[in-house]
Amino acid sequence: MAYILPASNRSMRPDRNTYDGKRFVHVKNPYLDTMDEDILYHLDLGTKTHNLPAMFGDVKFVCVGGSPNRMKAFALFMHKELGLAEGGEDIKDICAGTDRYCMFKTGPVLSISHGMGVPSISIMLHELIKLLHHARCCDVTVIRIGTSGGIGIAPGSVVITDTAVDSFFKPQFEQVILDNVVTRSTELDKELAEELFNCSKKILNFPTLIGHTMCTYDFYEGQARLDGALCSFSRESKLDYLKRAYKAGVRNIEMESTVFAAMCGLCGLKAAVVCVTLLDRLDCDQINLSHDVLVEYQQRPQRLISNFIKKKLGLHDQIS
Numbered sequence: 001m002a003y004i005l006p007a008s009n010r011s012m013r014p015d016r017n018t019y020d021g022k023r024f025v026h027v028k029n030p031y032l033d034t035m036d037e038d039i040l041y042h043l044d045l046g047t048k049t050h051n052l053p054a055m056f057g058d059v060k061f062v063c064v065g066g067s068p069n070r071m072k073a074f075a076l077f078m079h080k081e082l083g084l085a086e087g088g089e090d091i092k093d094i095c096a097g098t099d100r101y102c103m104f105k106t107g108p109v110l111s112i113s114h115g116m117g118v119p120s121i122s123i124m125l126h127e128l129i130k131l132l133h134h135a136r137c138c139d140v141t142v143i144r145i146g147t148s149g150g151i152g153i154a155p156g157s158v159v160i161t162d163t164a165v166d167s168f169f170k171p172q173f174e175q176v177i178l179d180n181v182v183t184r185s186t187e188l189d190k191e192l193a194e195e196l197f198n199c200s201k202k203i204l205n206f207p208t209l210i211g212h213t214m215c216t217y218d219f220y221e222g223q224a225r226l227d228g229a230l231c232s233f234s235r236e237s238k239l240d241y242l243k244r245a246y247k248a249g250v251r252n253i254e255m256e257s258t259v260f261a262a263m264c265g266l267c268g269l270k271a272a273v274v275c276v277t278l279l280d281r282l283d284c285d286q287i288n289l290s291h292d293v294l295v296e297y298q299q300r301p302q303r304l305i306s307n308f309i310k311k312k313l314g315l316h317d318q319i320s
């Protein structure tokens with residue numbers, strides 16, 4: 001399939017075709033087709049109010065992360081990295097009509113914030129996946145670029161998730177539907193994880209590993225922290241839990257990966273989770289990095305994904 005360039009950008013023409021088949025987004029809801037209009041309420045977009053195929057039809061990479069500022073910074077960074085000259089400084093928030101999420105588009109890359117935790121990212125993903133469907137996007141890769149707490153690895157390491165696991169170290173996400181619990185798989189694309197890992201090897205001084213990521217429903221008690229407003233367990237129990245997690249293959253902890261993996265998997269989207277670790281949870285609970293170090297750490301997943309996207313677009317000579 002030929003990759004279609006946005007008219008405004010001649011400099012990012014790929015030197016070879018990297019997409020060999022059309023993978024469309026699957027929405028699995030028979031009611032959607034019967035609806036006259038679909039209002040994507042939390043994104044402030046809709047099928048009657050916006051020409052979604054014209055606005056988003058060329059999207060190939062969607063990057064998501066908790067913080068609106070990080071996702072804006074990523075969009076600006078990608079804009080520069082893709083050699084898109086004009087309009088970078090005043091890149092517009094497509095979801096400016098709502099303050100739930102923000103969304104920026106640069107060339108074939110969409111950058112969206114999802115807030116913190118499973119309910120927040122899940123609402124965004126429902127509307128994002130419908131958006132990609134309505135826009136008739138194909139061959140889309142979705143990547144979460146986030147922060148996390150590491151287990152037994154140096155702060156600043158980048159973890160590429162092979163499997164997202166729940167608080168019991170199980171590769172599953174439990175969705176309550178009506179009064180049933182539906183269990184969904186949280187496997188991620190292993191080939192994509194390997195490809196990202198290979199990309200990381202080309203960046204100097206870039207500690208990266210592939211491992212399981214544990215997704216919790218809370219930052220404090222849910223992640224065995226001793227410094228929340230509530231704590232009912234001992235330091236020994238905390239360390240015992242985290243060491244058992246390590247033994248089960250868990251290398252970092254965050255709060256969105258299981259539902260992200262489950263929803264992307266069910267809807268036929270290639271997906272990856274790439275998170276930098278801000279601390280080693282075997283050593284401490286509080287994040288006490290200086291502002292500059294925190295900013296540099298948060299840029300690591302962005303640098304890796306930028307290199308990956310440039311490679312996929314045939315711009316792989318510009319490794320940064």
Ligand SMILES: O=P(O)(O)O[C@H]1O[C@H](CO)[C@@H](O)[C@H]1O
Nearest residue numbers: 065066116117146147254255
């Ligand atoms: O770095 P982001 O994407 O915000 O994600 C991580 O940071 C938040 C907690 O501080 C949680 O949402 C966790 O998953």
Ligand SMILES: O=c1cc[nH]c(=O)[nH]1
Nearest residue numbers: 147148149253254255
């Ligand atoms: O420890 C941490 C750090 C970032 N995000 C988390 O969810 N946990």
